[in-house]
Amino acid sequence: MIQCIEGFQTLFLRCCDLDYKQSRGLEDPELLARETVFSVSEIEALYELFKKISSAVIDDGLINKEEFQLALFKTNKKESLFADRVFDLFDTKHNGILGFEEFARALSVFHPNAPVDDKIDFSFQLYDLKQQGFIERQEVKQMVVATLAESGMNLSDEVIESIIDKTFEEADTKHDGKIDKEEWRSLVLQHPSLLKNMTLQYLKDITTTFPSFVFHSQVDDT
């Protein structure tokens, strides 16, 4: 009986430890630097940004959906189809919150030096709303309508359909009514501006935007 309880105890503590680990301070900047495009100082600067965003609503060292919306739109009242998609893609553990590792790994794709293939992959997943491995006409329409609505522009259904027709004509080279990863990649290679929002120049200057990391730096100067 006592062994059972002890067993549960260790299990419980281990579970807690996992969560605790996720929210603890910057664990291993060198590891993250190795596995992302960022340098160690950039990781540390990114951590400063992460701390700022993750403490906005609940100071638990994790970014929840509300804090993400707050950081993006400066208001937590704004729901956005796209912000939801972005958050979901960042949330590789699928637990509804972003730890620093998820945050850094996802942002690494947006760095100007990140490989284009990563950007192509990420953007494809972003637009694949139902995550079926291809982008359907319905999904495209949903996104176009949502985008236009954001700026208060509502085009007639006819116009939207004609825009999508034109797009699929060009993109859907296999003519199966869907855009798969290969078709997406060829489209993007022809129209590189489509990846414009997959690159954040700010990430290059992050060490100057968040210089306070200098005082908290855990890395020895070599």
Place this chain on the structure above:
Amino acid sequence: MVMYRKIYRGDFKCPPWFSSEARRLITKLLDPNPATRITIPKVMESSWFNKSVPKVLVTKAEMEFDKLDKGNEPETLNAFHIISLSEGFDLSPLFQGKKMEEKEELRFGTAGPASCVISRLEEVAKAGKFSIMKTETKVKLQGLERGRKGKLAIAAEIFPVAPSFLVVEVRKDNGDTLEYNQFCSKELRPALKDILWTSPPPS
């Protein structure tokens, strides 16, 4: 103490790799006697000073103002271009503390035609004393006077999306952001207000 003595006596040594012209100028600058010390106008006339420093720092954008590339075809926007304009996909606010109105890019839809947008921009240019360069789909405005960070330059690009719908993107091409924001709110937006796209009334 030794340092002060050296300053008082004008006792210094230039590193060996200094050019002789630099050496001469520095000797005249570090003259402890203010009466005989070189004056600023004389510094500007000195040979070392005139050697390689450009008189005015002209930015690349200012130099290339005339080179409005008329070459490539305007890219017709497809559905994904429109989608990529969405605010939700733009992660840059994560790094800025700026409010939405202070973004450097202004984007709006208009029923067009493109010529209407261009003539509006021409009016703004005349009123604000900007010189203007234009093609059928691109317009560039450049202030005639230098501002805090050079001449303010604005670039506008017109993208056809559908026969009666264009997207116009206006962004700062050169110069100070504050001046750009002032220009946008005081001159640009009011001039473009009535051609901004409004949703068709529900039928």
